[in-house]
Amino acid sequence: MSEITVAPVAAKKLLDFAIDGVAMQAEDGQTVIQAARANGVDIPHFCWHPQLSVPGNCRICMVEIEQDSGDPWFDIACNMPVTAGMRVLTKSEKIKTLNQDTMQFITLNHPVDCGVCNKSGECLLQDYHYELNGAASKSRDPKTHATKFFPLSDRIILDNERCIMCTLCVRFTNEVSGSKALGAVHRGDHALIRPAEDADFNLDVYSDNVIDLCPVGALLSTELMTHARVWYLQATKSVCPGCERGCSIDVWHRKHEWKLNALDPQLNTTIDRVTPHDNPEVNGLWVCNKARDLAQLFERPRAEQAMQHGAPVELAVAIAAAAQLIAAAKKPVAMVSSWGSNEELAACHAAFGTKVSGFVKADHLPRPGEVIEDHLLIKPDKNPNRKAALALYPALPERVSDALPADTDVVLVWGEGFDSALVPSGAKVIRLDSYTHAANATADVFIPISVQTERSGHYTNFAGVVTPFEACFPVKPSIVHAATLFAALSTGSDA
Amino acid sequence: MNFPVTDTSHTLAEYRTRFGYQALEKALSMAPGDVTKEVAGAGLLGHGGAAFPAGRKWGVVKLDDGEPHYVCMNADEGEPGTFKDRWLMECVPHMSLEGLIIGSYALQGRHAFIYIRGEFDLAHRRMADAIEEAYTAGLLGENILGTGYSLDVVLYRGAGSYVCGEASAMLASLEGKKGWPRNRPPRLTVKGLYQKPTVVNNVETLANVPVILRLGAAEFKKTGTPKSPGTQMISISGHIAKPGVYEIEYGYSWEKFIYEDCGGMQNGKALKCIIPGGVSTKLLSASEIAGVTLDHNSAVAAGSQVGSGGMIAIAEGTCMVRLAAVIQRFYHHESCGQCTPCRQGMGWMERILNRIVAGGGRPEDIDQLYKIGEANDGTTICSLGDSAGYACSAILDHYRDEFEYYIQNGRSMYDGNLTVEDPFADSPFANSLAGAAS
Numbered sequence: 010m011s012e013i014t015v016a017p018v019a020a021k022k023l024l025d026f027a028i029d030g031v032a033m034q035a036e037d038g039q040t041v042i043q044a045a046r047a048n049g050v051d052i053p054h055f056c057w058h059p060q061l062s063v064p065g066n067c068r069i070c071m072v073e074i075e076q077d078s079g080d081p082w083f084d085i086a087c088n089m090p091v092t093a094g095m096r097v098l099t100k101s102e103k104i105k106t107l108n109q110d111t112m113q114f115i116t117l118n119h120p121v122d123c124g125v126c127n128k129s130g131e132c133l134l135q136d137y138h139y140e141l142n143g144a145a146s147k148s149r150d151p152k153t154h155a156t157k158f159f160p161l162s163d164r165i166i167l168d169n170e171r172c173i174m175c176t177l178c179v180r181f182t183n184e185v186s187g188s189k190a191l192g193a194v195h196r197g198d199h200a201l202i203r204p205a206e207d208a209d210f211n212l213d214v215y216s217d218n219v220i221d222l223c224p225v226g227a228l229l230s231t232e233l234m235t236h237a238r239v240w241y242l243q244a245t246k247s248v249c250p251g252c253e254r255g256c257s258i259d260v261w262h263r264k265h266e267w268k269l270n271a272l273d274p275q276l277n278t279t280i281d282r283v284t285p286h287d288n289p290e291v292n293g294l295w296v297c298n299k300a301r302d303l304a305q306l307f308e309r310p311r312a313e314q315a316m317q318h319g320a321p322v323e324l325a326v327a328i329a330a331a332a333q334l335i336a337a338a339k340k341p342v343a344m345v346s347s348w349g350s351n352e353e354l355a356a357c358h359a360a361f362g363t364k365v366s367g368f369v370k371a372d373h374l375p376r377p378g379e380v381i382e383d384h385l386l387i388k389p390d391k392n393p394n395r396k397a398a399l400a401l402y403p404a405l406p407e408r409v410s411d412a413l414p415a416d417t418d419v420v421l422v423w424g425e426g427f428d429s430a431l432v433p434s435g436a437k438v439i440r441l442d443s444y445t446h447a448a449n450a451t452a453d454v455f456i457p458i459s460v461q462t463e464r465s466g467h468y469t470n471f472a473g474v475v476t477p478f479e480a481c482f483p484v485k486p487s488i489v490h491a492a493t494l495f496a497a498l499s500t501g502s503d504a
Numbered sequence: 505m506n507f508p509v510t511d512t513s514h515t516l517a518e519y520r521t522r523f524g525y526q527a528l529e530k531a532l533s534m535a536p537g538d539v540t541k542e543v544a545g546a547g548l549l550g551h552g553g554a555a556f557p558a559g560r561k562w563g564v565v566k567l568d569d570g571e572p573h574y575v576c577m578n579a580d581e582g583e584p585g586t587f588k589d590r591w592l593m594e595c596v597p598h599m600s601l602e603g604l605i606i607g608s609y610a611l612q613g614r615h616a617f618i619y620i621r622g623e624f625d626l627a628h629r630r631m632a633d634a635i636e637e638a639y640t641a642g643l644l645g646e647n648i649l650g651t652g653y654s655l656d657v658v659l660y661r662g663a664g665s666y667v668c669g670e671a672s673a674m675l676a677s678l679e680g681k682k683g684w685p686r687n688r689p690p691r692l693t694v695k696g697l698y699q700k701p702t703v704v705n706n707v708e709t710l711a712n713v714p715v716i717l718r719l720g721a722a723e724f725k726k727t728g729t730p731k732s733p734g735t736q737m738i739s740i741s742g743h744i745a746k747p748g749v750y751e752i753e754y755g756y757s758w759e760k761f762i763y764e765d766c767g768g769m770q771n772g773k774a775l776k777c778i779i780p781g782g783v784s785t786k787l788l789s790a791s792e793i794a795g796v797t798l799d800h801n802s803a804v805a806a807g808s809q810v811g812s813g814g815m816i817a818i819a820e821g822t823c824m825v826r827l828a829a830v831i832q833r834f835y836h837h838e839s840c841g842q843c844t845p846c847r848q849g850m851g852w853m854e855r856i857l858n859r860i861v862a863g864g865g866r867p868e869d870i871d872q873l874y875k876i877g878e879a880n881d882g883t884t885i886c887s888l889g890d891s892a893g894y895a896c897s898a899i900l901d902h903y904r905d906e907f908e909y910y911i912q913n914g915r916s917m918y919d920g921n922l923t924v925e926d927p928f929a930d931s932p933f934a935n936s937l938a939g940a941a942s
Binding site: 063064065066067068069071083085088089090107110111113114115117118147148149150151153173174192193195196197198199200 | 842
């Protein structure tokens with residue numbers, strides 16, 4: 010985590026300086042762009058990134074330094090340390106000209122095919138074009154051509170014509186993910202980003218971060234490609250349940266006002282993409298590819314019908330039957346989900362008290378081939394909230410029979426990852442699950458519950474950091490939230 | 505330097521007959537700081553093009569900072585028209601090698617590097633042989649000449665990039681990375697090769713060091729001008745009667761050099777203009793060099809630089825539009841592609857110039873060429889981006905009328921005006937060369 014956590018800053022010497030005539034203070038050693046951001050001034054930049062090295066190659070952050078005597082000095086804000094008394098100008102006439110020149114250079118061979126570009130709408134080049142350039146290209150010569158749709162990996166395609174050679178992606182693989190899978194080949198305006206010969210970008214489990222990093226539409230997700238325009242999408246803050254790190258993420262889905270009526274209404278409640286949400290305490294600015302693929306996890310075939318012995322029943326009937334089973338049970342046991350939110354776990358604990366003995370199970374185990382743990386974010390436990398569950402209930406022992414003695418008469422299985430065969434014969438099984446499983450039909454009572462994207466709550470990660478998530482989609486009437494259900498099943502209530 | 509160039513003049517034995525390695529012995533008997541003081545006192549200027557005082561560069565490195573120091577010899581001579589370093593390495597490799605050893609001793613380096621241009625064949629072999637000879641003679645390796653000072657030299661061949669002649673790009677290439685220049689700060693003398701203090705000196709600069717040590721700073725300063733002491737190797741090519749490498753004393757008359765020493769222009773043609781120190785320096789017309797002497801102050805006052813000493817004489821009748829296109833093709837090809845203005849600007853300028861040459865020029869093209877050059881000035885990571893713009897704008901400054909004529913008429917003002925003798929007409933390989941060309 011040393012790459013991400015901000016080192017505790019010892020009281021550093023403060024330097025007085027000024028940007029555009031406004032007096033400000035900077036820490037000793039800060040560059041102009043860092044100090045400007047710390048003071049709320051945004052200096053345009055393509056290649057600079059707060060957590061990556063400074064190549065200074067885009068030249069759009071050029072600023073003017075006023076001198077007491079003689080000509081002003083021009084340099085890039087990203088590489089110039091602040092000195093005491095420095096007077097920085099970011100909007101002088103000369104800087105405006107330089108910015109416009111640089112934008113002319115950057116768009117010189119860029120295809121400006123915004124109409125068909127997936128980045129359109131969230132593209133830095135578009136923003137800066139309107140902000141800093143605003144003029145048509147001064148070139149009357151044909152643009153250079155380069156490779157289109159070059160597959161960097163199975164997940165990412167590269168459009169070399171759109172690339173502005175900021176090398177953010179190269180530096181990300183060198184400095185953050187460590188795969189060193191990308192590099193630049195050739196020179197001049199023929200220079201291309203290419204995979205390294207001795208590395209495989211497919212093996213970089215953080216590869217999709219380069220799509221977010223790319224300031225233009227050069228690196229594209231094969232998933233989102235021609236799938237949605239970003240202005241139809243909204244981001245909902247959420248937490249990745251992929252492992253006990255609990256990375257903060259933004260789940261992008263269709264805006265309410267842009268519902269697709271003509272197409273499959275299912276598309277209105279699907280995850281279009283997942284991006285990291287800056288959270289210095291947990292994940293910083295990155296997430297791994299598992300988070301990007303949450304759609305595959307949440308959009309598995311859903312269980313939407315309550316059942317008794319496999320026969321469809323009304324939701325209320327199933328809840329009543331379950332309540333009756335628990336109320337009548339002498340020795341009920343609950344298999345507590347490690348995917349439940351803090352609120353649901355509290356509701357479970359409040360509802361059953363000491364009447365039902367609970368054990369925390371691992372809903373998900375690492376999938377074959379999945380990275381168990383690494384230097385950056387990925388943690389070995391592939392469940393988001395085991396830490397909070399274990400605060401209330403003990404872990405399910407390795408020998409499951411220790412938790413389920415022969416005289417157990419009711420077993421409540423909450424969530425996935427528990428084999429009904431382990432239940433002692435004669436015991437009744439109540440299953441709460443969100444997805445279609447064969448075991449659902451064999452349960453005495455099955456009740457469909459909501460998934461994370463349909464409710465709000467909090468997860469507590471392995472380090473004890475509590476992060477909230479919000480509901481993205483409405484829940485169907487045939488599905489119940491686990492917290493509501495536990496209140497209904499409460500042993501205190503009469504069912 | 506005054507010796508006949510023979511088949512064996514590059515060897516250690518013959519170098520020893522010309523005071524070879526006497527300066528090293530003297531230097532090793534001095535304190536390292538005193539060696540630097542001597543070089544600084546001599547006012548030795550860098551001969552790679554920027555003319556930064558070598559002694560001051562060495563003086564920046566702190567001997568007691570506990571870090572390894574490196575001295576690198578920049579033998580990646582790629583500036584078009586420059587071939588003085590190649591001559592030095594082919595004919596007197598020991599001279600710069602001795603300078604490199606002295607420089608490393610002055611900075612207390614344990615390893616020194618020679619980054620040699622990949623296209624150099626004989627120069628590379630001669631330099632490699634010289635290093636072998638020096639090792640055998642105990643001038644390199646452990647405990648040099650019994651003084652307890654040890655130094656190893658690494659000879660590294662470049663892979664054919666002009667930009668790698670820029671010091672920070674050269675160090676990146678030495679480290680095995682792509683030869684991309686790096687932003688300053690930090691300076692290379694603070695964080696250079698492998699992030700350690702590094703001094704990069706040109707071959708000719710280092711070749712001057714033994715002379716300074718042997719003669720002493722005061723004696724060395726007697727040659728040249730007060731501001732530019734010593735001599736400069738000039739490699740002259742183009743439409744000149746006697747092209748080649750010349751060593752001149754700073755302060756030498758430029759006209760005398762061209763018209764007497766080099767025998768004037770080929771076929772007695774008139775001189776049109778001169779590119780003084782590699783194509784990156786601004787060219788001077790024939791009239792502008794009148795009264796100018798070959799030293800840094802005088803050249804700067806005339807509006808150009810001594811640069812790398814790669815002089816190109818251009819005869820009257822040469823089409824400057826085509827010349828500009830050729831120069832720009834070079835910059836486009838060699839731009840490293842790292843920072844935006846040079847990466848895009850060089851190709852843009854070349855496309856405009858090519859279009860003009862093909863007869864499709866537009867009147868606004870001239871202003872656009874100026875603008876691209878200006879947008880490159882001071883906005884790039886390394887100085888090669890700036891100077892690439894200067895080359896074209898200097899030609900435009902002097903010969904705007906030629907461009908205007910070409911754009912208006914779709915053809916050069918000078919078509920058919922220049923006849924140059926086949927330089928290989930008398931060569932015994934003339935026939936095979938003609939065959940190869942066709």
